Amino acid sequence: MDPLVLSTLGWKPCFSLQLTAEESSSLAPARVAAHYGSQIVLWSETGEIALPQSLLAACGDLAVGDWVLLAVDTHRGVRRLERESLVTRKAAGSKAELQLIGANIDTLFIVSSCNHDFNTARLERYLAVAAESHVNPVVVLTKSDLCDVPDQLRQQAGRLMSGLVVETVDARDPAETQTLAHWCRHGQTVALVGSSGVGKSTLAMSLGAGRIATQGIREDDSKGRHTTTARSIHRLQAGGLLIDTPGMRELQLTACEQGIDEVFDEIVAIATECRFHDCAHQDEPGCAVQAAIESGRLDARRLASYQKLQSEQARNAQSLREQRQQSRKQGKFYKSVIQAKRRRRGDRY
Numbered sequence: 221m222d223p224l225v226l227s228t229l230g231w232k233p234c235f236s237l238q239l240t241a242e243e244s245s246s247l248a249p250a251r252v253a254a255h256y257g258s259q260i261v262l263w264s265e266t267g268e269i270a271l272p273q274s275l276l277a278a279c280g281d282l283a284v285g286d287w288v289l290l291a292v293d294t295h296r297g298v299r300r301l302e303r304e305s306l307v308t309r310k311a312a313g314s315k316a317e318l319q320l321i322g323a324n325i326d327t328l329f330i331v332s333s334c335n336h337d338f339n340t341a342r343l344e345r346y347l348a349v350a351a352e353s354h355v356n357p358v359v360v361l362t363k364s365d366l367c368d369v370p371d372q373l374r375q376q377a378g379r380l381m382s383g384l385v386v387e388t389v390d391a392r393d394p395a396e397t398q399t400l401a402h403w404c405r406h407g408q409t410v411a412l413v414g415s416s417g418v419g420k421s422t423l424a425m426s427l428g429a430g431r432i433a434t435q436g437i438r439e440d441d442s443k444g445r446h447t448t449t450a451r452s453i454h455r456l457q458a459g460g461l462l463i464d465t466p467g468m469r470e471l472q473l474t475a476c477e478q479g480i481d482e483v484f485d486e487i488v489a490i491a492t493e494c495r496f497h498d499c500a501h502q503d504e505p506g507c508a509v510q511a512a513i514e515s516g517r518l519d520a521r522r523l524a525s526y527q528k529l530q531s532e533q534a535r536n537a538q539s540l541r542e543q544r545q546q547s548r549k550q551g552k553f554y555k556s557v558i559q560a561k562r563r564r565r566g567d568r569y
């Protein structure tokens with residue numbers, strides 16, 4: 221194992237620390253570069269390999285960006301390494317399932333444009349997802365060339381979370397996107413989120429992903445035809461990696477109570493002074509949050525946004541819980557049917 225070569229794939233000391241001496245000498249780390257359901261593409265020191273998912277069954281559910289340990293000879297997956305970060309989302313539509321979107325991402329570029337897409341509530345939502353996923357957020361405001369007051373928007377966005385970094389760019393200009401190179405350097409993994417049309421692809425191209433993106437891979441579809449699927453990880457000019465999957469582009473809030481509290485930490489702090497521990501900050505007597513709004517210390521919009529995100533995440537968390545209970549119940553039911561059958565046949569179990 222050569223940590224220098226692996227670091228080009230985003231390998232870090234925190235992963236080395238997870239290996240036993242025997243594992244470091246006998247197993248090969250590999251990173252999930254694309255996940256097509258039945259087939260998983262991995263990058264390792266020796267190059268790229270596509271493996272059937274069944275060979276990686278011991279690694280559990282995998283996301284693009286995950287690190288796994290493979291047996292050197294058979295390429296069988298032995299285990300997945302603990303993640304540094306994990307972005308998840310609720311599956312689109314009414315299905316209440318949690319999907320793994322991207323793992324071991326260092327920086328999430330939250331992309332919004334300086335024109336009509338600029339929306340503080342939307343930025344707050346993405347910031348909550350980043351905080352919950354343990355990913356460092358950087359807000360990138362594109363289309364600065366189409367806006368008369370980009371600095372004003374930058375300041376407005378900067379106030380949404382303590383210590384938040386905001387950059388304004390013309391995403392088409394690689395010279396301007398150089399301000400993002402720091403997060404895209406060797407060993408770093410970044411991802412882009414933001415609404416359609418804000419300039420994510422344009423930004424990716426200016427960061428060098430377009431030029432050096434690897435070829436799509438050919439797979440058999442269900443009708444036996446060859447299809448080409450796009451890559452999910454791209455190399456960037458500054459040496460880092462970019463995870464770009466459709467799921468990343470359609471993020472929604474999942475259970476992220478903690479992430480929301482991190483983004484709205486000033487409200488959480490003020491709320492500790494409310495008279496009632498379970499104050500809903502509406503019209504309760506002794507509500508410090510309402511008092512802060514009245515005195516101008518807190519913006520009423522912030523409280524409204526906080527409460528909206530809280531109820532949205534609570535709804536999603538509830539439906540996920542119900543879904544899990546349902547599948548557990550179903551699992552128990554199937555198990556009892558199988559056991560009853562075996563009993564009838566007189567099998568030992």
Ligand SMILES: Nc1nc2c(ncn2[C@@H]2O[C@H](COP(=O)(O)OP(=O)(O)OP(=O)(O)O)[C@@H](O)[C@H]2O)c(=O)[nH]1
Nearest residue numbers: 362363364389390391392416417418419420421422
């Ligand atoms: N003037 C200007 N145009 C931009 C900028 N960034 C992107 N555009 C243009 O905006 C349009 C949409 O950009 P895309 O990069 O395709 O947006 P996207 O976020 O990838 O969109 P989806 O793929 O739908 O998610 C394109 O015509 C870009 O050329 C910018 O900073 N300034």
Ligand SMILES: [Zn+2]
Nearest residue numbers: 494499501507
């Ligand atoms: Zn209160």
